[in-house]
Amino acid sequence: MVRLEYIKKQYTRTRRVHGNWYLASYQYKFNVKRINQCLEHLRKGELVGLKCRSCNTVSFPPRLICPKCLKMPDEWVHLRDTATVATFSGTYAQEAGDTEPRPYPVVAIRQDGSDTTWLANLPEGYDFFKVYVGMPLKVKWAEDKKGDFSDIEYYEPIEDPSIEMNKKEEAEK
C-alpha cells in the first residue's frame, strides 16, 4: 500500500514568495466598424437596434450574432427613447476627493422595443432605494455628440402611471 504520508507533518509553515502579474499587455479585439450604422444614428440622436429576421429578437446594443437561432441579424430597426429597469443593484464607491464611500445605483436597462439588457447610468447622486424593477426611464442625450455610446449621458427617471393605478386599486379595496 502506497499511502501518501509525506512531508506535511514535518513542515509547520510554507514559505511565501511574492510575485506581481503584469496584466497590461492583454489585447482584446472588437471591431466597431461592424456596428457603425448604430453609432452614426447615435450621433443624430436616434436609437437603432439590430433585428434578427428569423426570430424577431431585437438587440440593443446591437449583437452581431443572434443568440437564439445563430443567424446573422441584418435589419436595423428604430427604437423609442424610453426604457425600463430590468434589474438593479447598489454599490458604494470612493472617487478621488471623496472623504467616504458614496452610494451609487447600478442598473441594467431594457430599451423599449428591444429584447436585451445593458448596464446604463442614472443621474449622478440618485438614491438607489428609490429604484425598482420596471421603473420607466428616458434617454438624456449629451450636448455634443461624438457618435458612440457616451452620447447617452444617462437615463432620466420619468413619471410612472402604474403607481397611481396601484394606489387607485388599493383605495377601491
Added chain:
Amino acid sequence: MGVQPAIVSAGFSEHASKRSDVNMAELMNEAIEDALNKCNCTIDDIDCVINGNMPAFEGANIPELWMTDHIGAKNKPFMRVTTGGTTGGSVAIAAYYAVASGLYDTVLATSFEQQSCGSTTVGLSSVALGEVSIYLQLGYDFEKLRRNMGAGAAIGIGAYQAINYMRRSHCTEEDLARVVVQNRHNAAKNWWTHLKMPNITIEQILETPYISYPLRFGMVTPASDGSCAMIYTTEENAKKFTDTPVYVNGVASVSNENAIVAPEASGCGQIDPCEQLSATISAKLAYEQAGISFPEKEIDYVEVYSPFPNQEFMWLERLGLFEENTAPMQYREGVTALDGDLPVNCSGGVNSTNAIGASAMERVAEAALQIMGKAGNQSPKEIHTAIGHGWGGTINLITLSVLADQPRRKYKGGI
C-alpha cells in the same frame, strides 16, 4: 446506458481563509487522504485521475501538472476540467462519464482552490476584461464603467437575482438573513467548514452594512482555501470498497447564456436574472435519467450552490423541490432545517465555505456522505435520494448530479 457508476468515498481538507501551513499540492493531498481513509481503496486501485480548479485565481496556471506526485496521478491517465464556479460539478460529471463509458474502473476526482495564494480580483478581471474592452470601445465612460462593474462579477449577479426574486415573491431581507443563520449554524457542527458561527442571529446580520444592495456583508460567502476528493467506481467494485456505496443515477450540465453585463453577451431574451431556465432544463434531464417523476416527494436531501442566500430559494424552486415563490415560507416553517422534512445544505453550503473550484464538488460529496450516513453534520432523517447542484461558468452554467442508495432502474424509456 453503459456501466452504472457509484461513489464509494468522499473526503475534504480543512477549510480556512488562509491555509498558509500547506501549499496547493499538500492541500489537495489532505482531501485525498481523507477520501482513501473512508473506504477500503488504496491509491493503487485508482485507474485515472481528474483534477480541476478555477483558472488563474491562485496565479498558477496548469497547477495540476506540478502536483501530479502529491495526488497519486503518477503514470496514470490524468486530465484537468475547469468551468469556473462549477468546476467541481464538472469534475464530478467527468468522473461519472469516465466510469460510465467503461474506459476506467476506478476514478479519483479532485478539486481545490487556494485563494490566499493569489488575487481573486485578477482572476475575475481576466474573465471580464474581454467584455469590458467592448464597452470601452463603444465609448462607455471608464469611471462610470468601473463603478458599475463594482457591483458586477459574482456578487452583482447575486444582487440582481435577489432584486428580481424579492420582487416576484415579496420576501424580505429578514428571510434572506434566516437562510444565512441556518447555514452558519449548520457549518458550526461540521468539521471542515470555514465560517462557523453557532450563535449568530438574524438581527446581527441585518445590522451589517450593504455590500451590494440588497445583500449585506453578513450574508455573503467567504473566500476559502480548501479541497475535495471523491472516488468513483463501477457497481461491482463499489461493493468491495465499501458497505454503503452511493449510485450516481443521473447527471446534467446545461449552459444558458444569461449574462447581463456586456453587449456581446446580453441574454437570449431572458431579461429576468432569476428566471434560470438552465436550472429547470438540467433538472428535467437529470431526473429523467434517474427515473424521478416527482422530485418534491422522491428527493430526501438537497445540496445547492448558493453563495448568496436568495439563490437558495431560487434553486430550490427551479429544481422542482418547492412551488414557485414558496421557498421563503418553507424556511420560516423549518422544513429545510437539519431535522426538517427536506434538509437543505446541512454542511453549511457555499454560503459558509467557498473554495471556488471545489465548492460544486463539495455539494455532490456532501450529498453522497449524507446517504452513506458519514457526513460531518448528519441529518437524523433516513436519506435515499439526494442531489448536488452547481452554478457558475460565466454567470450561467448549471451542473447537477442525482445520487441514490439504489442503482438506476434498468428499464428506461417512454410509455
